Amino acid sequence: MSGSTEKTGFPIGSRRSKLALVQTELVQSSLQALHPDLSFPISAMQTMGDKNQIQSLYNMGKSLWTKELEVVLFEGDVDLIVHSLKDMPTTLPEGARLGAILEREDPRDALVMRAGSAYETLDDLPEGAIVGTSSVRRTAQLKRKYPHLQFADVRGNVLTRLEKLDGTFSVPPPSLASSSESPIVIPEYSCLILAAAGLIRLGLGGRITGYLEAPTLLHAVGQGALGIEIRENDEKTAQLLAPLVHRPTWLRCLAERALMRTLEGGCSVPIGVQTSLSPQNLLEMHACVVSVDGTEYVEAKETMRVESDEEAEELGKLVAMRLVEGGAGAVLERINEVRERHQD
């Protein structure tokens, strides 16, 4: 190109939810501090996943959260997309890559009791109490330990879910609801299970009643980390992002994503994981696969010395192999059959 002016604007694509915007603003301000002469305007979009609140999340691929944003990335309207890494498919479309993974927030799942509740832990809840979560991973693992509790879907973004929990979520008055439809019934949730990271980033850490972790509940692959997607060949943006990469988080998350990719190719199935990286580069991974009803459970734990991306991915593949040896293949196959039957 003959133009003498170098590109100075690097638009960032984001989903439109409050959490997505908070996370995108975090990346924006870090980039702005690193590169004061450049600008990073935010371009927010509603995605299919945000619009489709009806179909069970269980049956939808993860690309629902990312596809529309990838279109604008490939068209050059934005140069980077900020995602919750957890919502990114483990295999990105051709022409896209992970440009950075930022330092992880607390990756654990959190218990949030209804406001004013006298209960403090899941163990305190009486028989039949309703736990709100739409995640099969959470439901399957918790059913195993708490067979006397009920699990009910709760949809919407984090703020909407909290309103549904506390009973302040407003439903349309009968005059607006179509008469042919049955009335909307909102279950009386005793508590929710949400990612701690989302609550903390929204400034709602105060709502966390307790944290759940192994052996009760292993978190989702990539939970708590932000992933930045860029065009495969965009070296310029990759360079701008390089200082944001948090190496320990990067290695842990590459391992977690390799685990998931090896086991099933990217959809939301009940795979739980927990990783830690020691200062001596010993990467430990604990992972599980659970049947949807919580009755079948396979787990594995491995540690490897990890210096490179490839070695981190090797650990993920090794743990996946151990899980399959332990019978995870059959559990996942049955889950996939159910999903196909439900998909239309």
Ligand SMILES: NCc1[nH]cc(CCC(=O)O)c1CC(=O)O
């Ligand atoms: N699928 C929704 C989603 N995607 C990312 C987060 C929270 C932030 C994170 O895990 O990084 C959440 C909400 C939740 O699971 O409670």
